Amino acid sequence: MIPAPPGTGPWSWPAVRADRAVASVGAVGNDRLQSDRQRRTIDRLARWLTRTHGAEPGWDALVLDVLSVGRDVRLQVREVRGGTTTSHAVDVTGRRSRPRRLVRALQEDYADLVDGTWLSATLIVSVAERRWARPGVELVLNYADEPLLPAHAPHPVAAEDYRRHLARHRRMDRRIPGWLRERVAGAGLEVPER
Numbered sequence: 001m002i003p004a005p006p007g008t009g010p011w012s013w014p015a016v017r018a019d020r021a022v023a024s025v026g027a028v029g030n031d032r033l034q035s036d037r038q039r040r041t042i043d044r045l046a047r048w049l050t051r052t053h054g055a056e057p058g059w060d061a062l063v064l065d066v067l068s069v070g071r072d073v074r075l076q077v078r079e080v081r082g083g084t085t086t087s088h089a090v091d092v093t094g095r096r097s098r099p100r101r102l103v104r105a106l107q108e109d110y111a112d113l114v115d116g117t118w119l120s121a122t123l124i125v126s127v128a129e130r131r132w133a134r135p136g137v138e139l140v141l142n143y144a145d146e147p148l149l150p151a152h153a154p155h156p157v158a159a160e161d162y163r164r165h166l167a168r169h170r171r172m173d174r175r176i177p178g179w180l181r182e183r184v185a186g187a188g189l190e191v192p193e194r
Helices: 036-053 098-110 159-168 178-186
Strands: 020-025 061-069 072-081 084-090 120-126 136-142
Touching: 036 061, 036 072, 036 098, 036 120, 036 136, 061 098, 061 159, 072 098, 159 178
Parallel strands: none
Antiparallel strands: 020 136, 061 072, 061 120, 072 084, 120 136
């Protein structure tokens, strides 16, 4: 996985764990990547990322960090070029925002009746050691860990947004992480479960 630049830490994603789904589009998939619709949504998001943020040739990877919980959607792009990484927030204001719509579509594509859907995701488009015509695309989905906030975040994710997320994408009781249950219940809200 592409690391954040040392000392900047806008998004500090932990290493991929077994409770995270990794889907490599165009390579080896896994049990979470099951439908053509998922592939199309990932492809549209990767194309948006490269067209919007990959204009200057020479980058090795573009990384889109996504937090999507309830009404709270935050995106950040990291461009990896040689040994340097630069980061910036993506404006997703308004319900008509293209990246917002694509992220929400991706979240719906991965929703199921057991695990609900992911809380945060990282989309990596890389051209290092590849031809520019066929970049590698990898999607890392976080279903269980508390999403980490970017440095530019004006506030933490509200308990009400976590509740909305669970209400929209219900999970089986045993699939709701303890930290998430505590956050919602600790705010005096009911924890929606299947």
